[in-house]
Amino acid sequence: MKILKIPDNLFGIFHLNQVRKNIAIQGIKGSFHHLVAQQYFEVNIEVLECRSFMDVVKELKEGHASHAVMAIENSTAGTILPNYAMIDENQVVITGEHYVPIRMDLMTIPGRSLNDIAEVHSHPMALLQCKEFFRSQPHIKLVEDVDTAEAAQRISRNKLKNIAAIASEIAADIYGLEIIKKGIQTISNNVTRFLILENAKNEELHGNKISLKLELPNNHGNLATVLHLLSDYNLDLTKIQSLPVIETPWTYSSFIDATFQDKKELEKALSILDIMATELKVLGIYKNSRP
Numbered sequence: 569m570k571i572l573k574i575p576d577n578l579f580g581i582f583h584l585n586q587v588r589k590n591i592a593i594q595g596i597k598g599s600f601h602h603l604v605a606q607q608y609f610e611v612n613i614e615v616l617e618c619r620s621f622m623d624v625v626k627e628l629k630e631g632h633a634s635h636a637v638m639a640i641e642n643s644t645a646g647t648i649l650p651n652y653a654m655i656d657e658n659q660v661v662i663t664g665e666h667y668v669p670i671r672m673d674l675m676t677i678p679g680r681s682l683n684d685i686a687e688v689h690s691h692p693m694a695l696l697q698c699k700e701f702f703r704s705q706p707h708i709k710l711v712e713d714v715d716t717a718e719a720a721q722r723i724s725r726n727k728l729k730n731i732a733a734i735a736s737e738i739a740a741d742i743y744g745l746e747i748i749k750k751g752i753q754t755i756s757n758n759v760t761r762f763l764i765l766e767n768a769k770n771e772e773l774h775g776n777k778i779s780l781k782l783e784l785p786n787n788h789g790n791l792a793t794v795l796h797l798l799s800d801y802n803l804d805l806t807k808i809q810s811l812p813v814i815e816t817p818w819t820y821s822s823f824i825d826a827t828f829q830d831k832k833e834l835e836k837a838l839s840i841l842d843i844m845a846t847e848l849k850v851l852g853i854y855k856n857s858r859p
């Protein structure tokens with residue numbers, strides 16, 4: 569079990585802008601991952617555009633990127649479950665999080681209207697966020713794409729007349745598309761949580777939020793005991809997510825996020841969890857950025 573040492577200064581410097589950073593993102597320029605890279609790192613970044621989350625992690629592990637951006641959950645469409653396994657299996661560490669309000673716009677080549685559209689292409693998470701809108705447009709076929717911006721780019725490059733993309737306003741700008749309907753997401757207050765990843769390192773991690781993976785023996789009341797323990801040591805649970813342990817059907821691991829104030833209390837809680845758990849892994853310690 570690896571308990572990462574927690575520094576005295578829990579609120580250290582999180583954004584170092586002096587050195588140019590290569591950031592691996594899912595998608596191309598104009599995607600929401602691109603927006604996150606720009607907002608989180610503020611200046612001096614080069615983005616490495618990747619066609620899948622697996623490629624994002626690969627770029628990081630091979631040292632082509634210093635950091636990676638990975639969506640983990642959307643408030644409307646839910647959790648991207650495979651990304652938990654990807655973090656767990658690849659010795660990468662969560663060093664930050666970023667929340668972005670997501671407005672989904674429907675866009676196509678200039679001069680067309682909604683009546684001309686036969687197909688809409690976008691990232692599966694984007695399509696899910698706009699499900700309600702398309703219930704009243706049953707003639708439109710929904711097609712999954714690698715990312716929102718790539719769908720916009722292809723429509724623009726190939727001047728596709730009857731196809732629209734769901735993407736950001738920035739993507740419409742970059743690829744010269746016209747927005748035919750703004751804000752088609754089902755819930756207007758639609759937010760995606762992104763994680764910032766780095767290669768696992770020996771340095772201390774700074775922050776007031778921890779992400780853990782926990783596997784417990786299936787004894788009566790074990791999970792209840794864990795929840796009490798977190799509460800007793802003043803860890804405030806912000807998320808718990810179960811994932812199947814695929815090697816042993818019908819057993820599960822828990823991915824837990826919690827905020828904390830006091831590193832001594834955190835260390836005590838972790839040392840007790842370590843005794844109770846068959847596996848305990850710290851996936852990251854970082855600044856809580858939940859709005």
Ligand SMILES: O=C(O)C(=O)C[C@]1(C(=O)O)C=C[C@@H](O)C=C1
Nearest residue numbers: 599600601639691693715716760
């Ligand atoms: O396709 C994009 O633009 C992305 O950045 C991907 C992604 C996601 O993976 O959830 C990011 C934010 C939105 O929730 C929709 C799609």
